[in-house]
Amino acid sequence: MSPATATLYPPEGFGAPKDRHGHSTGTVVGLPEGTEIFSADNHISVADDIFYERFPEELKGAAPRIWYEDGAYMVGMKGKAWTGGDFGRVLMQYDDLAGAASNNIEARIRELKEDGIDKELAFPNAVLALFHYPDKALRERVFRIYNEHIADLQERSNGHFYGVGLINWWDPKGTRSTLEELKSLGLKTFLLPLNPGKDDDGNIYDYGSTDMDAVWDEIEAAGLPVSHHIGETPPKTPCQNNSVVVGMMVNVDSFREQFAKYVFSGILDRHPALKIGWFEGGIAWVPTALQDAEHMLASYRHMFNHELAHDVNHYWAQHMSASFMVDPLGLQLIDRIGVDNVMWSSDYPHNESTFGYSEKSLASVVETVGAEAAVKIVSTNVQKFLGLRTQGATGAEA
Numbered sequence: 052m053s054p055a056t057a058t059l060y061p062p063e064g065f066g067a068p069k070d071r072h073g074h075s076t077g078t079v080v081g082l083p084e085g086t087e088i089f090s091a092d093n094h095i096s097v098a099d100d101i102f103y104e105r106f107p108e109e110l111k112g113a114a115p116r117i118w119y120e121d122g123a124y125m126v127g128m129k130g131k132a133w134t135g136g137d138f139g140r141v142l143m144q145y146d147d148l149a150g151a152a153s154n155n156i157e158a159r160i161r162e163l164k165e166d167g168i169d170k171e172l173a174f175p176n177a178v179l180a181l182f183h184y185p186d187k188a189l190r191e192r193v194f195r196i197y198n199e200h201i202a203d204l205q206e207r208s209n210g211h212f213y214g215v216g217l218i219n220w221w222d223p224k225g226t227r228s229t230l231e232e233l234k235s236l237g238l239k240t241f242l243l244p245l246n247p248g249k250d251d252d253g254n255i256y257d258y259g260s261t262d263m264d265a266v267w268d269e270i271e272a273a274g275l276p277v278s279h280h281i282g283e284t285p286p287k288t289p290c291q292n293n294s295v296v297v298g299m300m301v302n303v304d305s306f307r308e309q310f311a312k313y314v315f316s317g318i319l320d321r322h323p324a325l326k327i328g329w330f331e332g333g334i335a336w337v338p339t340a341l342q343d344a345e346h347m348l349a350s351y352r353h354m355f356n357h358e359l360a361h362d363v364n365h366y367w368a369q370h371m372s373a374s375f376m377v378d379p380l381g382l383q384l385i386d387r388i389g390v391d392n393v394m395w396s397s398d399y400p401h402n403e404s405t406f407g408y409s410e411k412s413l414a415s416v417v418e419t420v421g422a423e424a425a426v427k428i429v430s431t432n433v434q435k436f437l438g439l440r441t442q443g444a445t446g447a448e449a
Contacts, residue, residue, distance in 0.1 A: 059377060059411055068145040068400045069122075071407030073166030079410060079429075081417035086426055088413065090163070091374040091433040092280075092330040092396035093171040093404075095214075096124045096146050097178055097200065098154035105196045113189055115181055122147050126177040133180040137295045142177060145400035156204050160211045166409045168397055172433060173201075174215045174242060174280055174330065182283075183248045191219045195232060202236035213437060215278055216241040221248070221256065223265035230273040239437040240278045240328065245309050258309065259316025267322045276326035276436055281305050299403065303332050310340055314366045315347075317357040328436055329373040331398060334381035337388045341367060368392065372436055376405050377412055382419040390420065394436065395429040 065071060078084070097117055106114040115133075118125055123142035125132040132139060145151050150159025163171060178197055184190040194217035201214030216238040219225030233241060247256035257263065270277060284305035290297045306329050313319050313327065344363045367389075374394040375381055381388065395416055398404035405412040417425040 059408065059415065065402075065407060068151075068402060068404060068406050069147045073162065073164075073407065073409070075165055075167030075410050077167075079167065079413045079417065081414065081422050082425060082429070083422060087169045087430050088167055088409075089170040089172075089430050089433050090168050090397040090399065091172050091328075091394035091436075092376075093163075093173045093399045094176045094401060095159075095173045095201075095204075096142065096152040096176040097126075097197070098124055098152035099200075101200050102193055102196055105199075106192070110189070110192075113186070115184070115193060117177075119146075124152055124177060126180050134177045137298060138177070138180075141295060141402065144402050146176075148400050151400040153200065153204055156208055156212060160208060162406075163211075163397075163399060166397065166399070166406055167413065168399070168409060170211055170213070171397075171399070172213045172215060172240070172437065174278070175217070178217075179282060182244050182246075187219075187221060187251075191225055191229065194218065194229060198229075198233050198236055198238060202238055205237060213239055213439075218243070220244070220266055221250065223269055226266050226269040227273075230269060230275065234273060234275065238275075239439065240276045242278050242280060245279055245283045245305055257316075259312035259318055261321075264321060267318060267325070271322040271324050274324070274438075276328055276438075278328045278330060279306065279309060280330045281332050304336065306332050306336065307340055310371075311344065313370070314344060314363060315355075315357070315359070317359075319366050319370055320357075320360045325370060326436065327371045328394075329371065331374060331376075331396070333375045333378045334373045334388055334393055335375075335378055335384065337367065337373060337381070337392075338384050341387070372432065374433075376403065377415075379415065379419065382416065385420055385424070390424045390427055391432060393428050394433045 079086070079088070098119070100117045103111055103114040103116055115126055115128055120132070121143060123139055123146045125134050125139065127133045134142060148162065149155055150162040175197070181190065181193050184193060198216045201216065205212050205214045216233040218229040218233060218241045220243060247258060249255050281302040284301050286298050286301050319325060341363055348359070348363060372392045372394055374396045376396055376398050385393065395413070397406055397409050399406045413429055416428055420428065
């Protein structure tokens with residue numbers, strides 16, 4: 052165990068999140084008084100059967116169902132969960148927390164406050180199983196219903212909870228309409244899958260192709276930042292032992308392909324107003340990705356069919372940010388990554404979350420980068436990413 056994590060990780064591990072409790076004293080040593088702790092990446096499970104309830108009567112038979120079973124909120128149809136196996140076993144570790152699901156926003160705010168967190172950006176949990184629902188029209192209907200549900204929670208949270216929406220990425224007209232509706236609901240960002248799936252002819256979408264430019268045009272025009280998240284990259288081979296953690300080791304290394312497409316396929320050259328967030332993969336991957344991209348640029352530039360408009364670092368520094376929970380190595384490389392491009396998160400209520408020891412994680416950020424940089428990392432950077440009014444430590448607008 053590295054010296055930087057030895058004081059964070061107990062030998063026996065942290066145990067299931069449903070058995071943990073916050074220990075915040077209300078302040079983080081070294082941070083200016085009044086600093087609002089804003090977790091850039093949390094998650095929420097949907098507890099109510101919202102799709103069946105909100106589908107029109109003639110379509111209810113095609114609606115995904117949500118139900119509670121064995122300590123988790125499942126998503127599926129006709130009693131068959133699409134969230135079984137390792138996915139379901141993971142959900143069972145935290146869905147019984149009072150605030151883990153959408154049916155008790157007050158308990159959620161309280162649990163996070165007890166863990167020292169004032170505000171959060173919340174991504175979906177089991178609803179991610181609907182990313183590739185085969186009927187695209189019904190998929191879009193599901194996304195719109197989810198956005199309405201999560202926006203209602205955001206409204207009722209009184210500024211504590213910000214939800215991540217879902218959009219149509221396969222049809223430019225649908226992209227525009229879902230983004231317009233998402234913005235009208237007050238949502239500040241949306242989750243774009245790393246795996247875009249297939250078109251109606253069975254061809255895999257290529258985000259970097261000019262065929263997708265009309266979709267990117269709509270995203271750029273909407274002015275909302277794009278969010279990517281780990282969790283779509285299963286292991287390539289079977290795993291008999293400890294398959295959950297093997298899968299997580301693969302998941303946290305899932306950003307490189309899409310990162311390379313933004314840089315080398317010309318997405319950001321053709322759409323220079325885009326802002327991109329990479330969530331839950333840590334920040335230590337960034338310097339190695341930049342280093343390798345610079346080497347590949349020098350090695351293969353003579354073969355390019357798209358010439359880059361900028362140096363590699365420009366695309367990261369001007370367009371991208373990434374979040375982490377515990378990343379001492381990444382923080383040691385903060386000068387290479389950029390203090391303005393980094394966001395702390397607790398990842399509540401996941402197993403790998405800092406829930407139950409967030410005050411230690413936050414203190415390690417202050418210790419490594421100093422108070423001024425830490426305020427950006429744990430508070431203001433995510434607010435800037437979301438386009439919220441940024442408040443300084445004293446409450447004055449910054």
